[in-house]
Amino acid sequence: MTEPNVLEMTGLTRLFRKGGGLFGGKSFAAVDDVTFTLPAEPCVSSIVGESGSGKTTLARMLLRLVTPTSGEIRLLGRPVHGQKTERIDDMSFRRQVQPIFQNPFEAFSAYLPVIDYLRATARNLEVAEGARAVDAEVDRALRMVGLSLARVEGKFIRQFSGGELQRISVARALIPRPRLIVADEPVSMVDASLRMSIVNIFKRIKDEEGISFVYITHDLSTAYYLSDRVSIMNKGRIIESGTPADVLDDPAEAYTQELMNAVPRVNDRWPEIDRLKAASVPA
Numbered sequence: 001m002t003e004p005n006v007l008e009m010t011g012l013t014r015l016f017r018k019g020g021g022l023f024g025g026k027s028f029a030a031v032d033d034v035t036f037t038l039p040a041e042p043c044v045s046s047i048v049g050e051s052g053s054g055k056t057t058l059a060r061m062l063l064r065l066v067t068p069t070s071g072e073i074r075l076l077g078r079p080v081h082g083q084k085t086e087r088i089d090d091m092s093f094r095r096q097v098q099p100i101f102q103n104p105f106e107a108f109s110a111y112l113p114v115i116d117y118l119r120a121t122a123r124n125l126e127v128a129e130g131a132r133a134v135d136a137e138v139d140r141a142l143r144m145v146g147l148s149l150a151r152v153e154g155k156f157i158r159q160f161s162g163g164e165l166q167r168i169s170v171a172r173a174l175i176p177r178p179r180l181i182v183a184d185e186p187v188s189m190v191d192a193s194l195r196m197s198i199v200n201i202f203k204r205i206k207d208e209e210g211i212s213f214v215y216i217t218h219d220l221s222t223a224y225y226l227s228d229r230v231s232i233m234n235k236g237r238i239i240e241s242g243t244p245a246d247v248l249d250d251p252a253e254a255y256t257q258e259l260m261n262a263v264p265r266v267n268d269r270w271p272e273i274d275r276l277k278a279a280s281v282p283a
């Protein structure tokens with residue numbers, strides 16, 4: 001039997017109302033008839049667009065936080081939305097799909113040691129039973145991002161930098177060994193040098209753990225460096241998609257060209273990409 005695609009979105013649309021209070025106003029499509037597939041083999045698929053293009057709404061539908069107005073999302077062959085009896089069950093869904101958000105400081109409470117969240121994730125998602133087994137899973141996940149249980153134990157969010165905390169968010173997402181990570185602007189609040197190390201961690205996780213990514217960003221250079229496929233989103237629609245070289249080296253659409261023109265270049269090269277290649281995963 002062939003393995004199902006990790007993700008299939010077909011004709012996905014989400015309407016919202018604009019203006020006019022509760023009953024008035026006009027509806028508009030934040031996401032408009034999007035069709036998009038992630039194959040069975042691990043890959044990074046980026047969705048690139050400017051603010052307001054619908055990227056976050058798309059991510060939220062993938063994460064079951066927003067219900068589509070029409071269209072369908074299938075995860076490993078099973079519907080994500082719809083009747084409880086037909087869709088993928090909640091526990092499988094939470095294990096198979098994990099989010100990483102833009103602001104790691106919002107992912108954890110200021111009043112609890114960060115490690116408590118990681119342990120709770122392992123317990124709630126039934127990854128392990130018993131304190132020692134839970135700690136072994138948490139340590140495994142932290143080591144994948146260059147940290148360890150010993151380095152995180154007992155500390156609160158104020159004792160970490162933004163980059164460290166985002167690496168811990170990545171570790172949290174890795175605890176259930178998901179098939180898919182949906183990362184919505186995961187490096188836009190992290191400074192440039194740490195951005196590179198996080199992007200390289202994603203690359204390594206894909207290769208070594210076989211996890212696929214939907215990488216949502218407005219940052220063309222990390223999308224170019226990291227992705228197997230890039231889709232350009234504008235006004236709710238995917239207007240162009242393909243390999244990074246196809247789409248970004250030779251854009252067919254004027255909008256993509258405009259996005260590219262906003263990226264600083266030196267001698268027709270993107271210095272950021274060279275830096276990304278040179279950056280290593282922190283020990």
Ligand SMILES: Nc1ncnc2c1ncn2[C@@H]1O[C@H](COP(=O)(O)OP(=O)(O)OP(=O)(O)O)[C@@H](O)[C@H]1O
Pocket residue numbers: 016017030049050051052053054055056057058
């Ligand atoms: N709950 C909502 N109700 C009404 N309109 C919404 C809602 N959520 C998003 N929108 C609108 O949908 C459009 C797409 O927003 P979305 O956040 O998906 O875009 P984005 O590309 O992720 O932008 P950003 O990077 O700024 O978050 C915007 O016009 C936004 O104002």
